Amino acid sequence: MNSGFLNSEFPSRKRFGNEADLDITPMIDVTFLLLIFFMVTSTMQSAPDVELPVAHHGTGVSRNENVIVSVIDPDGIPILMAGDPPAPEMSMEEIVEYAKQQSEAGKTGIIVKASGTIPSGYIA
Known part of the structure; x- marks a missing residue:
């Protein structure tokens, strides 16, 4: 093969003009220096205590x-x-009977206290 022929058919690509090469390393350095500066100079403060208003219309649950x-x-x-x-330990039927007896004695509601590992479908 003739190398002159290849060179004339497919000229090598040459860079035209000056291609700017941007080095971002100094920008990253400055960014981290600013981050460290603000972390060191900032003061950590705890949130102020908040006094919540007293509920006027709500009532608590009575045992x-x-x-x-x-x-x-x-x-x-x-x-x-x-x-x-x-x-x-009681069965479900005994719980229902107990709730009926307590309802007749004047209890108006049921409070269910369940551990966090109980599936929600079991309670419902």
Whole structure:
């Protein structure tokens, strides 16, 4: 092959003009220096204490007016207990009967205290 022929057919690409080469290393250095400067010179302050207003129309939940049902999960098996403090393990039917008795005695609601490991479908 004739190298002269190739050179005339496919001229090598030459750079035209001056191509600017931008070195961003100093910009990164300055950015990190500014970051360190502001981190060192800033003062850390805790948030001021906020005094919340007292609710005028809300009422708390009374244990005396409600039936308390506790659901715990010590070994992956839900255990039902009723009362405050909770009585020994009870079946669902016993809980329903206990709630009916307490309703007749003047209790108006049911408070369900469940551990965080109980599936929500079990409570519903």
